[in-house]
Amino acid sequence: xxxxxxxxxxxxxxxxxxxxxxxxxxxxxxxxxxxxxxxxxxxxxxxxxxxxxxxxxxxxxxxxxxxxxxxxxxxxxxxxxxxxxxxxxxxxxxxxxxxxxxxxxxxxxxxxxxxxxxxxxxxxxxxxxxxxxxxxxxxxxxxxxxxxxxxxxxxxxxxxxxxxxxxxxxxxxxxxxxxxxxxxxxxxxxxxxxxxxxxxxxxxxxxxxxxxxxxxxxxxxxxxxxxxxxxxxxxxxxxxxxxxxxxxxxxxxxxxxxxxxxxxxxxxxxxxxxxxxxxxxxxxxxxxxxxxxxxxxxxxxxxxxxxxxxxxxxxxxxxxxxxxxxxxxxxxxxxxxxxxxxxxxxxxxxxxxxxxxxxxxxxxxxxxxxxxxxxxxxxxxxxxxxxxxxxxxxxxxxxxxxxxxxxxxxxxxxxxxxxxxxxxxx
Amino acid sequence: xxxxxxxxxxxxxxxxxxxxxxxxxxxxxxxxxxxxxxxxxxxxxxxxxxxxxxxxxxxxxxxxxxxxxxxxxxxxxxxxxxxxxxxxxxxxxxxxxxxxxxxxxxxxxxxxxxxxxxxxxxxxxxxxxxxxxxxxxxxxxxxxxxxxxxxxxxxxxxxxxxxxxxxxxxxxxxxxxxxxxxxxxxxxxxxxxxxxxxxxxxxxxxxxxxxxxxxxxxxxxxxxxxxxxxxxxxxxxxxxxxxxxxxxxxxxxxxxxxxxxxxxxxxxxxxxxxxxxxxxxxxxxxxxxxxxxxxxxxxxxxxxxxxxxxxxxxxxxxxxxxxxxxxxxxxxx
Numbered sequence: 001x002x003x004x005x006x007x008x009x010x011x012x013x014x015x016x017x018x019x020x021x022x023x024x025x026x027x028x029x030x031x032x033x034x035x036x037x038x039x040x041x042x043x044x045x046x047x048x049x050x051x052x053x054x055x056x057x058x059x060x061x062x063x064x065x066x067x068x069x070x071x072x073x074x075x076x077x078x079x080x081x082x083x084x085x086x087x088x089x090x091x092x093x094x095x096x097x098x099x100x101x102x103x104x105x106x107x108x109x110x111x112x113x114x115x116x117x118x119x120x121x122x123x124x125x126x127x128x129x130x131x132x133x134x135x136x137x138x139x140x141x142x143x144x145x146x147x148x149x150x151x152x153x154x155x156x157x158x159x160x161x162x163x164x165x166x167x168x169x170x171x172x173x174x175x176x177x178x179x180x181x182x183x184x185x186x187x188x189x190x191x192x193x194x195x196x197x198x199x200x201x202x203x204x205x206x207x208x209x210x211x212x213x214x215x216x217x218x219x220x221x222x223x224x225x226x227x228x229x230x231x232x233x234x235x236x237x238x239x240x241x242x243x244x245x246x247x248x249x250x251x252x253x254x255x256x257x258x259x260x261x262x263x264x265x266x267x268x269x270x271x272x273x274x275x276x277x278x279x280x281x282x283x284x285x286x287x288x289x290x291x292x293x294x295x296x297x298x299x300x301x302x303x304x305x306x307x308x309x310x311x312x313x314x315x316x317x318x319x320x321x322x323x324x325x326x327x328x329x330x331x332x333x334x335x336x337x338x339x340x341x342x343x344x345x346x347x348x349x350x351x352x353x354x355x356x357x358x359x360x361x362x363x364x365x366x367x368x369x370x371x372x373x374x375x376x377x378x379x380x381x382x383x384x385x386x387x388x389x390x391x392x393x394x395x396x397x398x399x400x401x402x403x404x405x406x407x408x409x410x411x412x413x414x415x416x417x418x419x420x421x422x423x424x425x426x
Numbered sequence: 427x428x429x430x431x432x433x434x435x436x437x438x439x440x441x442x443x444x445x446x447x448x449x450x451x452x453x454x455x456x457x458x459x460x461x462x463x464x465x466x467x468x469x470x471x472x473x474x475x476x477x478x479x480x481x482x483x484x485x486x487x488x489x490x491x492x493x494x495x496x497x498x499x500x501x502x503x504x505x506x507x508x509x510x511x512x513x514x515x516x517x518x519x520x521x522x523x524x525x526x527x528x529x530x531x532x533x534x535x536x537x538x539x540x541x542x543x544x545x546x547x548x549x550x551x552x553x554x555x556x557x558x559x560x561x562x563x564x565x566x567x568x569x570x571x572x573x574x575x576x577x578x579x580x581x582x583x584x585x586x587x588x589x590x591x592x593x594x595x596x597x598x599x600x601x602x603x604x605x606x607x608x609x610x611x612x613x614x615x616x617x618x619x620x621x622x623x624x625x626x627x628x629x630x631x632x633x634x635x636x637x638x639x640x641x642x643x644x645x646x647x648x649x650x651x652x653x654x655x656x657x658x659x660x661x662x663x664x665x666x667x668x669x670x671x672x673x674x675x676x677x678x679x680x681x682x683x684x685x686x687x688x689x690x691x692x693x694x695x696x697x698x699x700x701x702x703x704x705x706x707x708x709x710x711x712x713x714x715x716x717x718x719x720x721x722x723x724x725x726x727x728x729x730x731x732x733x734x735x736x737x738x739x740x741x742x743x744x745x746x747x748x749x750x751x752x753x754x755x756x757x758x759x
Binding site: 195196198199200201202203204272313316317318319320321 | 554
């Protein structure tokens with residue numbers, strides 16, 4: 001199958017490309033940009049006039065909820081949601097039931113994803129068995145089974161010695177470890193950013209130091225062990241500085257931020273609305289702006305949805321009693337573009353942190369339209385305005401602070417390996 | 427995208443109370459109206475027949491997810507003096523799926539055609555949650571939610587201050603103790619600043635008085651003598667024993683030595699200062715017996731005033747509800 005995409009505005013930060021230019025695809029891969037390869041005779045021509053042609057999005061934080069929590073979502077529903085949002089590659093966390101601490105669970109997730117015919121799915125394996133923080137998992141076996149990294153997710157390790165040994169072992173085999181920096185003794189019981197808003201509203205606070213103390217400890221251990229490390233869901237201004245300093249000193253560390261931490265601050269707590277209950281919490285305006293600055297500087301390479309679908313009732317309770325998390329994977333791109341509208345980030349910054357940026361954090365062959373890459377791409381109507389609500393939602397999750405918001409820009413087609421697997425006809 | 431601001435949730439379109447959830451956002455006019463109405467109810471307690479028919483035919487449910495004998499009793503008494511039928515329900519919060527159980531409970535109670543819920547709950551924002559999820563014609567009164575608000579307690583404190591000091595302007599008020607965990611203190615700060623006191627001081631160690639409270643317009647003092655210097659009103663807060671095990675304080679004795687209200691500490695305040703406490707008091711922990719039982723103590727007056735304030739709030743919220751249901755015709759409940 002040979003495809004030729006014509007008339008589209010191709011934006012691919014991995015090759016500093018932003019031009020109306022043709023893309024040529026053959027045997028699931030991009031074979032050329034601009035000039036047709038010699039003898040190329042397209043089986044199908046895709047007219048992308050008035051559309052952006054972008055590499056498929058790479059979202060490194062999509063909870064699929066399967067196995068174990070299918071009342072919240074499953075691989076098919078959340079995969080479909082991801083695809084409709086233009087996400088062609090996703091990384092899923094290990095906190096399923098059973099936990100991704102055996103090759104069988106990792107294989108099950110990938111098999112189900114393949115059956116669903118959705119996005120490319122790469123699970124993260126558990127750093128310790130059962131995420132209990134005690135005994136090291138079979139890390140090499142997990143990565144052999146397709147896990148792209150190892151993490152203890154948001155669960156604490158028994159102590160720093162166990163963590164240190166886990167990192168040494170991972171470093172031995174050059175495995176990537178994902179950290180969610182959190183000193184649990186400081187964050188335990190908290191549900192909101194420790195600041196004026198949590199104080200006024202009587203919500204138990206999570207101080208910045210819960211993140212920064214753990215981050216500093218983790219960075220010291222990364223330095224000691226030499227492990228490749230990715231720091232997930234940074235939320236504090238000081239964390240950005242610490243990551244930037246670590247990178248400048250040559251440590252092999254990358255970082256990401258959840259989109260909602262770039263769009264919202266703890267000011268919204270005024271409403272006691274459980275939809276805003278996320279971990280790490282929405283923080284101050286200074287934190288928000290510094291995280292954006294961290295993207296501009298390149299210290300943070302990835303914006304993710306941190307998609308965590310929940311059933312409706314999980315959010316029908318007083319704020320602290322609600323389950324944390326939002327489910328925004330299907331509106332990731334139009335929401336992220338709001339950062340550009342506000343003048344915070346350039347279009348290139350936004351696309352980069354949704355495509356080649358996250359791919360590079362995890363060493364994934366994705367997020368690019370360079371010749372030789374897999375033909376994972378999307379067509380995007382940047383002018384269409386629409387409202388995302390129950391009528392258009394594909395995720396099983398009903399937990400989003402952006403429900404009912406008017407969005408600008410919509411994914412109209414999603415292709416994986418040159419196959420159109422999602423098409424919107426409005 | 428967002429729900430309406432819960433502070434606005436408690437007012438009808440004419441700016442009258444239809445729920446009573448928090449003092450944050452309520453203006454001086456409404457607070458003064460509550461105090462004036464409470465004043466008028468106070469004299470009723472001295473009469474042989476202590477009832478008025480303002481809530482006749484209405485059903486008030488005391489919905490207590492957290493224990494509180496004193497607050498529940500005064501609400502019950504207030505509702506009965508307004509001629510309402512009163513039901514008391516003590517409901518333990520379920521360890522699993524609190525939200526579901528709260529909503530289920532609420533829907534069952536609505537089916538009993540209640541007119542008013544007086545709610546106490548251990549989660550901040552619980553009263554707001556119930557106000558948002560219950561049928562529109564039920565008035566919700568917050569009887570304390572988590573660390574967030576205890577607006578009737580704050581208003582009974584305001585009534586006590588006004589009856590002893592005459593006005594709020596020019597007063598200096600010190601609130602002493604565990605501010606961090608106190609819903610009473612949060613509501614008091616709103617009430618005092620709205621009613622125009624000169625200065626609100628929050629007194630205690632940094633572990634119990636975080637700096638963020640400055641943003642509410644209060645002054646923070648970590649030294650008791652500076653905190654009580656020249657104040658007109660001292661509000662002592664109850665200290666929970668778990669503050670020691672939570673490493674917020676070294677011991678009760680050290681807290682008492684530094685922040686306990688003794689005769690000596692009282693001498694730093696104005697000679698005519700009054701001493702308040704929401705109760706129940708810990709003698710020898712936050713206050714000495716001599717001061718608690720002394721002539722400057724108005725602690726028992728607070729309890730009496732509590733019934734009048736709760737009558738005022740119940741009657742005003744019911745009136746606001748009825749007015750809303752009847753399309754703003756101004757019909758009294």
